Amino acid sequence: MPKFILLFFISTLSFAQTNSYEISFENATHHEARIKATFPNVKSHELVVSMSRSSPGRYAVHEFAKNVYGFVAKDSKGNKLEVTRKDPYSWNITGHDGTVNVEYILFGNRADGTYSQIDNTHAHLNMPATFMYAEELQHRPIEITFNMPEDLSWKIATQLKPTKANTYMAPDLYYFMDSPTELSDFSLREFKMDGKNISFALHHDGTDAEFDEYFDQVKRIVEQEKQVFGELPDYDYGQYTFIACYLPNVSGDGMEHRNSTILTDTEGLAKGGMKGNIGTVSHEFFHSWNVERIRPNDLEAFDFSKANMSGSLWFAEGFTSYYTNLILHRAKVLTAEEYIKSLNGTFNYVWNSPAHQFFNPIEMSYQAPFVDAATSVDPVNRENTFISYYSYGSVLGLALDLELRSKGLNLDDFMKQVWNTFGKSEVSYTIEDLHESLNKYAGAEIGDNFFGNYIYKSEMPKYAELFKSVGLKFKQDSEKGYFGASLKKNENLVEISGNPKIGSAAYKAKLSSGDIITSVNGKAISSMKDWETIINESKPGTELNISYTRDAKEGETKVTLTMDPTYTISIDENADKKAVKARESWLATK
Known part of the structure; x- marks a missing residue:
């Protein structure tokens, strides 16, 4: 067969086996879109088309089929086909007859990373929330x-x-997914790097x-994240797009x-978004290395029909989160002051949680299908x-x-x-692979200690020593009392709004979420200010006689406040020169 005929045959065959969509x-x-899909050269007697139940980057189940209606299936001649639902x-x-054409209407009115939104301002399309697929x-x-609206100046942004x-x-x-x-009348900025x-x-x-x-901030972020890994990924078609x-x-x-x-985000650049939204840029771009190419083995292959679980999210999402503000x-x-201050909230949330007794970081990662934009109606703990x-x-x-920096090494x-071993070649990794890689980089003493105590177990690293090594102060207020449950104003009352922390004063006093605190030591409580005044004036060991409904x-209980476990991390202005130099090296622009 002549070469040009062979190439034509291959091209024609490829086109004939291409699934096509119109929207x-x-x-x-x-908030409606009309979608048509054509599946040619179908060999099976029955073709099953589905809406996804999960979406790349999300780990929970999302029933996208709930927004589909007006479904019709036809053959190549326009004859209506039999459709059943199992x-x-x-x-x-x-x-x-070998070709299946389907048509349906999609309702979409949530614009985020999971769903789709169609209105007169844009069509914001997450593909699993929008398009049916045939798994076979x-x-x-x-x-x-x-098919763009003729009366709107929409353009297309996509990878x-x-x-x-x-x-x-x-x-x-x-x-595709x-x-x-x-699709919108968006503004565009571009630059070249490598x-x-x-x-x-x-x-x-x-x-x-x-x-x-x-965009000037975005460019600086791209440059600094490239410095962590030494190079940009080899983006398909030489293009990376922030949408x-x-x-x-x-x-x-x-x-x-x-x-x-x-x-x-709801915040425009002039309404807090200039500073409030830039952290997401930093986090998500770091993922073009860590997650997209440095890929957990247990996320391969991604399954659109169920929740996707990984034990590596403490690394894939967590280490990315560490770099977010550092970058x-x-x-x-x-x-530097803003960055160090930003450590406090996350640090206290993690290390003042009772959850360490139940799950280590791997097991916390397994919880993603229940928390990653997942929905439920029953209360949880x-x-x-x-x-x-x-x-x-x-x-x-x-x-x-x-820890690495104290030994002359660093996380970068x-x-x-890890990038050179797994990311560039796009060979997925296991947790054991990460453990072995750290041993290879820093030695078994550091690697085995880190994984043995903090990943396979849930112990707390020696932060006091670590922070001191980079000139940071690390302390708690031993004179401040602690109740152990969050509260909120409920009309002219104060309500316990969350489950008391295990072991806290509120927990030991058998208080519960939803309890309304009516008085403390005989004094009526009608506002959060009333409550905060009492707590701020109370030291550890203080006994409070609480009435509640x-x-x-009505009920009564006695609460004995404990010491506030909150840690404060700040720059130590009196740190020695070695620690200051270490801090400057850690935080330095690359």
Whole structure:
């Protein structure tokens, strides 16, 4: 067969086995999109098309099928096909002639990293929340055409490969599902680094000057994160795209993808977003190395039909969280004082939690399907049983970095090693692989201690020594009393708003979430100020006679306050020169 005929045959065959989609927005005012999909060369008697139940970067189940209606299936001649339903998220289609055409309406009105929103301002599309798929055809290439509203000045921001006007390609289903797309009249900024194009598509109502100022911060972040790993990833098509919506009608979120990230927030750049949103930029771009290419083995292959669980999120999300604010300081977005202050909230949340007695960081990571934008209606006891793997991994990353630096090493170089071993080659890792890598980089004494005590177990690193080594003060207030439960104002009353911490004064006094505190030592309590005044004036060991109501019944109990466990981390202005030099090296712009 002549070569040109063979190439034509291969090209024709490939096209014939390409699944194609069209999406249009005639009823965007009412948050509807109309979607058509064509599946050619179907060999099976029954084709099952489904809506996803999970989404790349998310770990919980999301029943996207609930927003689909008006479903119709036809063959190549337009004949209507028989459709049966065997579960809530799939459509079973029979009687086709080798081609299955489906059409349906999607309702979408939440713009974030998980869902889709269609209105007159934009079409913000997370692909699993938008497009049906046929699992048996998942390895086929996909073509998608966006039929843009003629009366709106919409453009397209996506990591998908453009082929012609408004039409894009993906090599397979996973790439397609991992490619969120924004259609809107967004503003665009771009720059080149190491031969790669970094673009930022921003849908907002701010000014060009505000965007320019923000984008300058973005460029510095990209440079500092590149310095951690030594190079940028080899982005597909030489392109990485930030896709951002900072508008009142969206929901705050950030979600990483292979060559792009979604950034959403209600705050515009002039309304707090200039500083409030930049941390998400730092976090999500770091994921283009850590998570997208330095990939946990237990997330491969991603399953769109169920929750995806990984024991490595303390590293994938947590170490990324450690670098989030550190990079902001290195990029001169945060001062050293602001960065050190930012450590306090996360540190106290992690180390003052009773949850260490139940789960180590690996097991906390296993909880992701229950907490990562998951929904439930029954009460839970997360105050006592869960620590976010983002936060837990972040403070462990901090501890490891400072421990390594005390030995003349650093976390940046360890991350480079992990990148060179697993990320560049895109060979997924196990937790045992990370343990072995740390032993290889820093020696078995450090590696075995870190994993043995802080990953496989849930012990607390020796932070007092570590902070002192970089000139930081680390203390607690032994004169401040502690109650052990959060409270909130409930009309003219004060209510315990969360489960008391195990072992705390409130817990031992058998108080519970929902209890209304009516008086303390005979004094009526009608506001949070009343409560705070009493607590602020009370030392550890102080006894409080508390009257409360629970389920419309009155009760009394005696509470003995304990010492406030809150830690304060700050810069030590009297640190010795060695510690100051170590701190400067740790925080220095690269």
